[in-house]
Amino acid sequence: MPGTRRPMKTTATWLTASSSGAIAILQIRGECNLALKALGIAGPLRPGIPCRRDLGGIDEGIVSLLDQDTLIVMPHGGIRVRQLLQETMEQAGINLSEPDTVDPRSLHPEAGDRYEALMLETLTRAASPLAIDLLVQQPERWRSRHSGFTPDPGRTRRLNRLITPPLVVITGAPNVGKSTLMNRLVGRTVSIEADLEGTTRDYTRGLVDLGGVVVDLVDTPGRRVSSDHVEQEAILISDELLEQAECIIELMAPATRPASRQVTASLAVMNKSDLDGTEQLARQQGCGCCISAATGDGIEELVLLVRNELVTDDDLECGDPWLFDPALESAGRSETDR
Ligand SMILES: Nc1nc2c(ncn2[C@@H]2O[C@H](COP(=O)(O)OP(=O)(O)OP(=O)(O)O)[C@@H](O)[C@H]2O)c(=O)[nH]1
Ligand SMILES: [Mg+2]
Structure with missing residues (x-):
């Protein structure tokens, strides 16, 4: 019947990782009023307008009704808060599903096929502006791929x-x-x-757009031997971050003491190019680029170098499908097509 909506099963999905974090995102699809009632949130919410509410006495958080079928609840990401919210949802008869076990077609009933549903689901999580156009092209690329196609793991990772x-x-x-x-x-x-020396005793981090790729950028304390407790802790954390880093920028400058420990850098960069003799020193040290963080000189070149370390132009320009979700690999054509 025209105008009649198909009833949807109400599900709740954590869109953020299950480990503890600053904020968690719970998406409720279906009968959003069930969740609002369970959380004791009274009064109509205006779609698209986020507001701060008490979440059933468990926590305070941001609540946003995206449309009549989609509610987003953002509490703090502590494990206990997540558990209690989960229990509240289950008591209200709302099934919890992990993002990877959720059928993307149920999250995106508007999608024409599973490729499109997976693409839309990924689009909601994509951090970088460069992802958008590329993701939009993927359903067509997957539909028309040749039978022997195998994704290049390096390109997928990048x-x-x-x-x-x-x-x-x-x-x-x-x-x-x-x-x-x-x-x-x-x-x-x-x-x-x-x-x-030792100005940065703790590490700082932030999300930064480097030429279209959003990165999680971390400034670490100078690598030196320190007896300061906070600094020692931060140096330990920095060491762990260095292990996990996908790109390490080793910064150097004239007239500074060498670092107390060597690391394998992705990019060696000479700073303070505004000082006499720095360019020559950069060449002697085999640096990939010479910049002045103080004046901004050479920063554009550095941004481009970092971006190319992470994602190459070939990766972006290649017309092959991109394995942006592992489900694409396991899904056969019949399962994936409409
Ligand atoms: N001339 C010049 N000075 C700079 C430049 N970049 C940073 N400095 C100066 O170098 C000094 C150290 O800068 P920081 O950014 O604190 O150095 P850091 O590596 O974070 O130092 P720690 O945290 O102690 O390891 C400051 O006086 C800055 O103003 C540059 O491009 N040119
Ligand atoms: Mg510092």
Whole structure:
């Protein structure tokens, strides 16, 4: 009958990772009023207008009704808060499903086929502007792929960095200008900079768009031997971050003491190009580029180098399908097509 809506099963899905984080995102699809009632949220919510509400006495969080079938609840991401919210949903008869077990067609009933549903689902999580056009092209590419097509794992790994921001770590000896570079790339002061070794005693991080790729950028304390408790802790964390980093920028500068420990960098960068003799030193040290974090000189070139370390032009320009969701690989044509 025209105008009659198909009833939807009400489901709740954590869109954020199950580990503890600053914020968690719970998506409710279907009968949103069931969830609102369970959380004791009274009064009509205006679609598209997020508001802060008490969440059934469990936590305070942001609640946003995206459309009449989709509610987003954003509490703090602590494990206990998540558990209690989950129990409240289950008591209200709302089934919880993990994002990877959810049929994307149920999350996106508007999609024409499973390729399109998977693409739309990925689009909601994609961090980088460069992902958008590429994702939109994928359903057609998957439908028309030739039978023997196998995705290139390297290209998959690199392109997936457009969905989840890759970790990029700035490291180097004390006083080389790491925090100045961090602030320059972020575009505002997030890290204290000073002509004093050990200025950064803790690490700072932020999401930054580097030439269309959004990265999780971390400024670390200068690599030196320190007896300061906080700094020691931060150096330990930095070491772990360096292990996990997908791109390491090793910053150097003239007239600074060498770092106390060597790391394998993705990019060696000389800073303080505004000082006499720096360019020559950069050549001697085999640096990939020479910048001035203070004046901004060479920053565009650095941004391009980092972006190319993470995702290459070939990755972006290649016309093959992109395995943006592992479900695409396991799904056969008959299962995936309309
Ligand atoms: N001339 C010049 N000075 C710079 C440049 N970048 C940073 N500096 C100066 O170098 C000093 C150290 O800068 P920071 O950014 O604090 O250095 P850091 O590597 O974070 O130092 P730690 O946190 O102590 O390891 C400050 O006085 C900055 O103003 C640059 O491009 N040119
Ligand atoms: Mg610093």
